[in-house]
Amino acid sequence: MTVDLSEGAGRTVPTLASIAERVGVSVNTVSRALRAPNTVRIELRRRINAAMEELNYVPNRLAGGLSGTRSDIVGVVVTSLYYSEFANIIDSLQLALLEHDLQVMLANTRYNADQELRLVRSILSWRPAAVAIIGVDHPPKVVELLKAAGIPIVEMWDTGGDVIDTAVGFDHASVGAAQANHLIAQGYRRLAFVGSVRENDKRAQKRLSGLEAAATKASLPDVVKHTAQQGGNPELGERLATELLQSHPEIDAIACNSDVVAFGVLRALRKLGRRVPEDIGVIAFGDNEAASCVSPSLTTVRPDRERIGKLTAEAIVSRINDVTPYTTLVEWELIARESTSRMPPPSPS
Amino acid sequence: MTVDLSEGAGRTVPTLASIAERVGVSVNTVSRALRAPNTVRIELRRRINAAMEELNYVPNRLAGGLSGTRSDIVGVVVTSLYYSEFANIIDSLQLALLEHDLQVMLANTRYNADQELRLVRSILSWRPAAVAIIGVDHPPKVVELLKAAGIPIVEMWDTGGDVIDTAVGFDHASVGAAQANHLIAQGYRRLAFVGSVRENDKRAQKRLSGLEAAATKASLPDVVKHTAQQGGNPELGERLATELLQSHPEIDAIACNSDVVAFGVLRALRKLGRRVPEDIGVIAFGDNEAASCVSPSLTTVRPDRERIGKLTAEAIVSRINDVTPYTTLVEWELIARESTSRMPPPSPS
DNA sequence: TGGCATAAAGTTACCGTTAACGCAACGATC
DNA sequence: GATCGTTGCGTTAACGGTAACTTTATGCCA
Incomplete structure (x- = not known):
């Protein structure tokens, strides 16, 4: 059941502590060199960056998310991935979120309400910064969970009815x-x-x-x-x-x-x-x-799927920055x- | 910049400790009731489950992943989401991974090598249990990072050349x-x-x-x-x-x-x-x-995209369970x- | 030259969960 | 009835970061 660490990869994955030790500074200084570079002397910063490069340091965002206030995950719940129905929405959404260093965690309900509940629960367990979900009609329990999460929820593709928080879609x-x-x-x-x-x-x-x-x-x-x-x-x-x-x-x-x-x-x-x-x-x-x-x-x-993805990303970022909930109507064309x-x-x- | 917790959501998100306090047991007992239910008395377990239900408890997998050895995230790196080129692979991959409670974290490189490096780094920062990635040709730095991660890497869609670990694709x-x-x-x-x-x-x-x-x-x-x-x-x-x-x-x-x-x-x-x-x-x-x-x-x-997704999921699970790396050729048909x-x-x- | 703001680094206390370990209560064994 | 393995639960110490606070060094001005 344990992950294979064979052939010489016996050494452990580097942490902030590894870097700190190697450079001869405290863990926190290394952390600062990442989060707030201008609070660390330029020369020291360079040595820290060099050590990170050398050891192939990759920050552990699980730890970061647990400790800090930000989580950088956006849960995306779609009802289908088949054909290009929603793929292009995810595509443009992901691209726009990338600019804000937000990572997409994907779930596909396949139009199954039980699955939707399970997947929403699963997504929320990663403590995402926001959730984007297809549709405005969800099982009561799903709505309850999403509301209780206390994070921005953007419902995509559809509008009208009881919007949980913010919606980007059309009638x-x-x-x-x-x-x-x-x-x-x-x-x-x-x-x-x-x-x-x-x-x-x-x-x-x-x-x-x-x-x-x-x-x-x-x-x-x-x-x-x-x-x-x-x-x-x-x-x-x-x-x-x-x-x-x-x-x-x-x-x-x-x-x-x-x-x-x-x-x-x-x-x-x-x-x-x-x-x-x-x-x-x-x-x-x-x-x-x-x-x-x-x-x-x-x-x-x-x-306009690209636009829905882009506007959803904008809505997520706005809501994270405390803009009040709103609904955006997206154009469609016959x-x-x-x-x-x-x-x-x-x-x- | 802070996440909005408005309108009465002032109360904090429930944790294991909230449940433990309410039921009057230790935190660990609650944790066990989730992970290893048969080590907790049936009656106590029922009370714990009732409390979880009542408080809408959703486990924090950031904490779980940090503490435990398992992470339950599978990073999926594709080169395109446009049209149905890879959507169906993701679809069947996600469905198959779901059975093992593995969550898909998605990244789309759009055929951009710099982006690929950035996204792989980003994915690895979530300490995934495995990574599935399109193609067998990657920038050297990407290969280095993936190898150093010490987790199963499944390269999809293509075969041949220098496979990092395991491949599911065709020539x-x-x-x-x-x-x-x-x-x-x-x-x-x-x-x-x-x-x-x-x-x-x-x-x-x-x-x-x-x-x-x-x-x-x-x-x-x-x-x-x-x-x-x-x-x-x-x-x-x-x-x-x-x-x-x-x-x-x-x-x-x-x-x-x-x-x-x-x-x-x-x-x-x-x-x-x-x-x-x-x-x-x-x-x-x-x-x-x-x-x-x-x-x-x-x-x-x-x-056969569905098959590639399914076999990739199988390869991931096998590799996590320490099966040796292998390459699977997937059929195609003119x-x-x-x-x-x-x-x-x-x-x- | 003393006093004080400021910059740069270190200390310490968590975040929520898991895992190793400890320990009491209980039934089975000889 | 002393010994011993189980069962069921509590204690404690991580996991790898972040953030608040403290300390030390530095510069500036009166």
Whole structure:
């Protein structure tokens, strides 16, 4: 069970004390040379740095975090890592946090509420300086723990409802409404919704609700839903679309919960001989990197993931510096492409 | 600069001592109730657990890690988080580590060697139980630090060369060779290579070398290379392919460093009126989720990312338990699709 | 030249947990 | 009934830093 320290690595990992001894100063002086260099004589500082370099000293942040007041860890809790759904958020978040010497500790709940509780607990046990978490809907116990931690909590991706502390995201219901309205404007009337809508994916549910509300408002027939609990992928989209059109051949537009599912939907429609966008329109959500490259190119909604990551980092730093909690709305954009372009573009009169 | 503890959270975070006091036992007994429950009387244990529940106790792993011998952190160093290149590896790695209560601490070097050194140092400062890192080619100082840490180091994605400790990956040169051989078998002769090949992306360089070696071996003319240092995306692929065919119209096959770049290459070819696969073949690497959904569907190489993540977790656990270092070769698969299917499939005689 | 602010280094007391050790109470053994 | 191994819990000393405080050396000014 012990970690292997074989082949000559028998010597122990250097500590502040090793450095201090070697240079002939107290431990605290070495610590100061790191934290507050200008309180140590320049010449002594140089000798200390040389010793650190020589011994390959790496500070022990466990000890630092325990002793000091700062911990430098930011817990990041996402619901999925699959495909690029949240990877780009983590990417830009991590880059921005790096400038403040904050380290990302990652957890992935896979849309599982029990797992979420366990992982949040686990993250908190590292006494992070802040926690960034996907979504604003969490089990009560999770909310309780996060609140009790007394650290900044930034909820990402979604907004609205009971924000624990600070939020950086957008309103998913209005995304759904925009999807419906775009389809309607393009002349589609019999809408369907297809994709992976997991029990704990409140965002997907909100988008669907927004879509349905807009359809109702436009006096359209009820949106036909055909969803699954499993994760979204092209194969799922292909299957769901095939089944959907078998039972509901009248459908003339399919909104997909994600681009990846839409890719499969497009494939199904091709196999079924339904022309897109003439016979059926397809709209999705996510702006996958391939959305503009499939044919027909996919109309979708592009949330600005890089910006969410960057703004989340800013929010974390602000909150650590005692700025009051706030909510930031992040822009998203409906990108109309071939898969829904039934109407000729308005004449530029 | 201090963390906000506003609105009634004035009370301090509970510690083992709080629990101990409340139950009327020593701190160590509470600690034991967590670590070795069967050394504490069942009735007492129940009271301790009740107190923990009531106070929302979350153990402080900084303290635990400092005091004990175990640290429960696994540092994961990747070169990119963009798109799904490594996200799925992290995903399956994290899931597998979870079973052993190991927490992922993430760092992203963005193919920057200086950043890699800084991040490895930062990760090591958390005294992780192990480090998983993309690639087997690292700056000397990084290797030195990782070796000196005296913990299991698992290098992922690539193999060969000087492995620090343990590796889980595949040989990228043979991927390149397979790509070339597939193109050749399909009747293509004038090969080109296109994509993002960053200075620190040794894997891309190895694939390219393998491709060139195979082309040379088959007595083909030199592979025409048109690469960029920036990250790969469809726009890059579109630009590079357009430029390539302007200067080298004789090219009849393009190997791409990544699927995402290939998506743009396909778009460029469509715009240029070159038929794929008849006039030009396109092969890529990565098996992006959309590869089977673009048209023509993309021939590509699929590395088994889930398996790499899973096997890396296994390697970490094995190494922590003192199993000797080893290297695992992970399978990859060339998936022939429409973009290179110039030859009729061999008759099944 | 004495007095005092200031700079530079040392002392000491934690931070919250684990691990080694100690010790009392108890049942089994001969 | 003295000996001995268990069981169950308490005591104490780290772990490697940080921060508050103290001490010593130095310079400056009246």
